[in-house]
Amino acid sequence: QQQVKQSPQSLIVQKGGISIINCAYENTAFDYFPWYQQFPGKGPALLIAIRPDVSEKKEGRFTISFNKSAKQFSLHIMDSQPGDSATYFCAASTVGGNQFYFGTGTSLTVIP
Amino acid sequence: KAGVTQTPRYLIKTRGQQVTLSCSPISGHRSVSWYQQTPGQGLQFLFEYFSETQRNKGNFPGRFSGRQFSNSRSEMNVSTLELGDSALYLCASSFGAAGELFFGEGSRLTVL
Numbered sequence: 269q270q271q272v273k274q275s276p277q278s279l280i281v282q283k284g285g286i287s288i289i290n291c292a293y294e295n296t297a298f299d300y301f302p303w304y305q306q307f308p309g310k311g312p313a314l315l316i317a318i319r320p321d322v323s324e325k326k327e328g329r330f331t332i333s334f335n336k337s338a339k340q341f342s343l344h345i346m347d348s349q350p351g352d353s354a355t356y357f358c359a360a361s362t363v364g365g366n367q368f369y370f371g372t373g374t375s376l377t378v379i380p
Numbered sequence: 381k382a383g384v385t386q387t388p389r390y391l392i393k394t395r396g397q398q399v400t401l402s403c404s405p406i407s408g409h410r411s412v413s414w415y416q417q418t419p420g421q422g423l424q425f426l427f428e429y430f431s432e433t434q435r436n437k438g439n440f441p442g443r444f445s446g447r448q449f450s451n452s453r454s455e456m457n458v459s460t461l462e463l464g465d466s467a468l469y470l471c472a473s474s475f476g477a478a479g480e481l482f483f484g485e486g487s488r489l490t491v492l
Contacts, residue, residue: 274422302480311384311470311483312423357422366411366474367436368481372422 271295272360274371281378287345289374291358294339298360302368303332303343306355315356316343348378382406384484386471392490398459401487405452405473411435412454413481414446417468426469429454458489466491 274291281287291301302317318325318332318341325332331344345352358371385404393399405412414426425438429448446456452473458465468488472481 304481304483309485311472311485312481313483314480317480359423365436366413366428366430366479366481367425367438368413368423369425370415370423372420 270372271369272358272371274358274374276374277372278375279377281348281376283348283350283378283380285348285378287343287348287352287376287378289343289356289358289376290340291342291371292338292340293360293369295360295362295369296339297362298369299363300361301332301334301341302359302361303330304357304359304370306357306373312357345376348376350378350380352376353378384471384473384482386469386484386487388487389485390488390490392492393461394492395461395463397461398457399461399489400455400457401469401471401489403454403456403471403473403484405454405471406475406482409473409475409482410452411474411476412448412452413472413474414454414456415470415472416440417470417486418466423470426456461491463491465489 303315304312305315306312329346334341359368361368411430413428415423428436443459448454468486470486472483
């Protein structure tokens with residue numbers, strides 16, 4: 269059973285547009301929600317993360333929106349660039365643990 | 381500072397064989413986790429070691445095992461390989477008991 273559900277599976281966006289990836293979870297014990305970015309042939313790398321005590325976190329062009337009551341969180345990439353083309357994974361973990369539950373990934377393609 | 385190093389990067393085995401994968405974490409990191417990555421399934425947690433002790437284990441059969449040495453280096457072993465074990469195996473290290481995961485580039489296993 270997938271503990272973190274991610275959509276869409278793939279996404280094509282024009283350069284300069286906004287990319288939005290959504291994730292949902294069921295386990296209310298989750299308290300740390302990171303997003304990872306993976307380029308072909310590389311391991312995932314942490315992009316941005318949020319804890320449930322805030323509803324939004326922004327780092328440059330990347331923003332996480334978090335809705336605790338709906339148990340959903342999303343990644344927004346503003347002014348998307350071709351260099352953002354990669355696979356993005358949302359994840360969740362519980363307090364004090366390094367066991368992460370990952371979504372199935374979203375392949376983002378930004379067209380010049 | 382060197383990143384997480386995984387060896388070998390690529391390997392081909394036949395059904396019934398066993399395989400051992402190695403992971404050297406970032407210097408100073410005491411937690412090492414292993415994930416299996418397959419298309420459509422995302423990253424599935426295998427197990428995590430902290431200071432030579434297995435702290436968490438995912439939902440994989442007993443054919444998958446691991447260990448961590450006193451220098452934090454870790455190995456995972458898969459016995460009696462099956463075709464479905466073909467995947468990218470990712471190792472991640474973390475400084476403390478909980479926090480950001482730093483991934484290696486993975487070991488791609490193909491089972492024929």
